[in-house]
Structures are given as structure tokens and as C-alpha cells.
Amino acid sequence: RSLFLSGESYAGHYIPQLTDVLLTHNEKSKGFKFNIKGVAIGNPLLKLDRDVPATYEYFWSHGMISDEIFLAINKGCDFEDYTFGNPHNESKSCNDAIGEANAIVGEYVNNYDVILDVCYPSIVMQELRLRKYVTKISLGVDVCMSYERYFYFNLPEVQHALHANRTHLPYGWSMCSDVLNYTDKDGNINILPLLQRIVEHKIPVWIFSGDQDSVVPLLGSRTLVRELAHDMGLPVTVPYRTWFRKGQVGGWATEYGNLLTFATVRGASHMVPFAQPDRALGLFRSFVLGQRLPNTTYPPIDD
Numbered sequence: 445r446s447l448f449l450s451g452e453s454y455a456g457h458y459i460p461q462l463t464d465v466l467l468t469h470n471e472k473s474k475g476f477k478f479n480i481k482g483v484a485i486g487n488p489l490l491k492l493d494r495d496v497p498a499t500y501e502y503f504w505s506h507g508m509i510s511d512e513i514f515l516a517i518n519k520g521c522d523f524e525d526y527t528f529g530n531p532h533n534e535s536k537s538c539n540d541a542i543g544e545a546n547a548i549v550g551e552y553v554n555n556y557d558v559i560l561d562v563c564y565p566s567i568v569m570q571e572l573r574l575r576k577y578v579t580k581i582s583l584g585v586d587v588c589m590s591y592e593r594y595f596y597f598n599l600p601e602v603q604h605a606l607h608a609n610r611t612h613l614p615y616g617w618s619m620c621s622d623v624l625n626y627t628d629k630d631g632n633i634n635i636l637p638l639l640q641r642i643v644e645h646k647i648p649v650w651i652f653s654g655d656q657d658s659v660v661p662l663l664g665s666r667t668l669v670r671e672l673a674h675d676m677g678l679p680v681t682v683p684y685r686t687w688f689r690k691g692q693v694g695g696w697a698t699e700y701g702n703l704l705t706f707a708t709v710r711g712a713s714h715m716v717p718f719a720q721p722d723r724a725l726g727l728f729r730s731f732v733l734g735q736r737l738p739n740t741t742y743p744p745i746d747d
Contacts, residue, residue, distance in 0.1 A: 446481040448732060452715055453660065456488020457630060460638040467645055483642055484650040484731050486716050487660040490635045490668050493523045498664030500545055506558060506658075509545045516541040528631025554587070557656045557713030563588035589718070594618065636672050643676065643703050650705045650731050654712030654719060655695065662708050673700035687737035689726040697737050707737060 447466075451459045463483055470477040489495055497517075504514040520537035527533040534542075554560045586592070596602055597617045603609045609617070620626075643649055651669050653662035673680075678701030687694045687707065697707035709727060713719035716727075730737050 445479065447478050448482045448484070449480065450484040450486075450728075450731075452486035452488070454489055454631075456485050456490045456660070457633065457635055459483060459485050459488075460635050460642060463642050463647075464638050467641065480645075480647050482648045482650065482731060482734075484652065484728070486652045487654055487657050487662075487714050488635075488651060488665065489631065489660055490639075490651075490665065492526045492528060492632060494668050494671075495660055495664040496526050497521070497523045498661045498667075499658055500542070501663050502558075502658045502661040503545060503549060505663075508549050508553070508558070508658075510548070513541060513545050513548065517545060527628070529628030554713075555658045556715070557654075557719055558658050559656050559711075560713065560719070561587050563591060636668065636675075639672055639704075640676055643672075643678075643701070646703065648703050648705070648731075648734070650707065650727075652695075652707045652709055652716060652727060654714060654716045655708045655710055656712060656719065657714040659714050666706055666708075669700070669704065669706040673704055676701070676704075678704055682736060685739055687739060688741040689723045689738075691741050694723045694726055694737070699736065705736075 449459050449463055460483065463480065466478045466480060470480075500509070500514060500517050503509040504511070517538070520541050521534055522538070525533050531539055549555070552562045554562055594617070597608075603617075639649055651665055653660075653665050655662055672678075680698065680700060681702050682697065682699035682705075684696060684698040687697050693710055695708035695710045695712075697705060699705045707727060709716045709720055709723050711720055712723065717724035727737065729735075
């Protein structure tokens with residue numbers, strides 16, 4: 445059967461790595477081979493020396509930090525040597541400037557969606573404890589989802605429905621766990637060579653970015669896709685242009701060599717389907733069907 449691989453954020457690392465493993469299997473296997481039809485990664489961490497400075501470019505371009513702080517970061521930071529783990533192999537002047545930038549942005553902005561209102565955890569958690577349920581219908585995006593999920597996924601009936609925690613672990617579900625041995629070193633890997641290998645196997649690669657994300661902003665991803673296309677000698681097959689969903693601009697997109705696509709999703713956050721589910725559906729529909737994102741809509745706006 446057709447196999448599509450997709451994910452967001454750190455999936456910029458593990459989805460290409462998984463694809464690479466499957467391609468290696470296909471090359472060695474004399475029997476079963478995976479029928480990989482496409483790879484799509486959203487707001488993906490690909491290459492630290494471009495993705496990290498893009499965050500501070502995003503802050504500055506959106507009026508979230510001052511000219512002086514932005515210039516101090518540019519002067520004090522050598523992002524070529526940036527490492528994923530703290531203290532990021534940077535100078536004190538760089539870390540001080542980054543710390544000041546983060547302090548100015550503050551805790552009252554959601555870095556994963558800079559136009560989203562902030563959640564007040566004490567209020568939502570008190571409500572959850574009192575009402576003992578999470579069933580309210582939100583208009584738009586639920587800004588407290590990240591807190592509500594802890595409550596929701598620890599409900600016995602939810603775990604039963606998901607066939608989860610069958611062994612009755614003595615601790616509750618959490619987003620990340622110390623039980624697993626995570627390492628920061630993997631984050632230092634440059635993923636572009638893996639993406640190149642995937643494209644060389646004639647597998648379409650889509651990289652999409654919610655344009656309200658400052659954590660892995662489109663500013664870095666777009667540059668890296670262009671860099672990859674240039675290194676591979678892929679021509680522009682679709683010039684940078686708008687794409688539409690239900691009569692509205694869904695975002696902007698470009699394509700290289702009929703195989704490598706970069707697309708933005710207008711109004712979307714770090715996790716695109718969370719903030720713009722319908723536009724995400726339109727994007728994935730085109731991806732799975734092997735179609736380009738629609739560039740026209742009706743009726744014309746001046747009718």
C-alpha cells in the first residue's frame with residue numbers, strides 16, 4: 445500500500461531519518477519493499493545554524509524585540525557553532541542578548557502562535573478540578589489545550605478507550621518522560637543531506653510552515669528549502685505564489701524540480717492542523733493526491 449510519512453516540529457529530524465532507514469531497507473531487500481509515496485514535514489527543525497537565528501529575525505520583524513537587541517544578537521552570536529543543548533556553545537554576550545530578547549517577548553505571548561492569547565493555568569486547572577470534565581466547545585483555538593490535555597489523557601475512561609496504560613503504571617501521563625533517554629546530540633544533525641537523498645529517490649517532499657510560529661519560523665525553513673534546491677540543481681517549477689482554500693488565501697507556495705515543495709499556511713501556528721484545521725486539510729489533500737496547491741479561486745473579488 446502507499447505509504448506517506450509526515451509530522452511536525454522535531455519530526456523535521458525523525459521523519460527524514462525514518463524515511464532514510466526505509467530506503468536503506470528497500471535497497472537491501474529482495475522481498476518486501478516500502479512503497480513510499482511522499483514525505484511532508486511542518487515547521488520542521490532541519491538545520492540549527494539557520495532555524496535558530498530565524499527565531500530572532502521573526503521576533504524583530506514582528507516588533508517583538510528592539511533594533512538594539514536584534515543587532516546585539518547578530519553581533520554576539522556565531523550560529524554556525526550553535527548546539528542544541530544548553531548553553532548552546534555560544535559566548536556570554538550572545539547568551540545574554542538571547543536571554544534579554546526572550547525576557548522582552550515575555551511569558552504572555554505564546555511563541556508557538558504569536559497571535560494567540562495566553563492561557564492562565566491556575567484558572568483553567570481550578571475549573572477542571574471543580575467540573576471534572578473537559579468537554580467545553582471553544583470558538584476558534586482553545587488556548588488552554590496544553591493544560592487540558594494533562595487532565596484529559598489521565599482520565600481512566602479516556603485511557604480505557606485508547607487501550608492505554610493497560611499495565612496500570614504508578615504515575616500519570618505527561619507530555620515528556622524521564623523514562624525515555626532523550627539526547628540533545630541528535631538535534632545538531634543537518635537534515636538537508638537526508639532530504640536530498642529522499643528527493644533523489646523521486647519521492648515528493650513537502651515542507652510547510654504555519655506563519656504565526658516563532659519557534660521554527662518560515663524564515664529559516666524557506667531559506668533551507670531554497671538552499672537544498674540550489675545544491676541539487678532543481679529549477680523553480682512553480683514560482684512563489686498564493687494558494688487558496690474555500691475562496692480565501694491559504695498561504696503561499698513554491699516548487700522545485702516537480703518534487704520539492706515549500707508552502708506557508710496563513711494564520712497557522714507551530715502545529716498547523718491545531719490552528720488552521722481546514723487549511724491543513726486542503727494542504728494534505730493536495731499532498732496525498734499528488735496535486736499542486738490550487739492557485740485560483742472563484743468568483744473574482746471585483747465581481
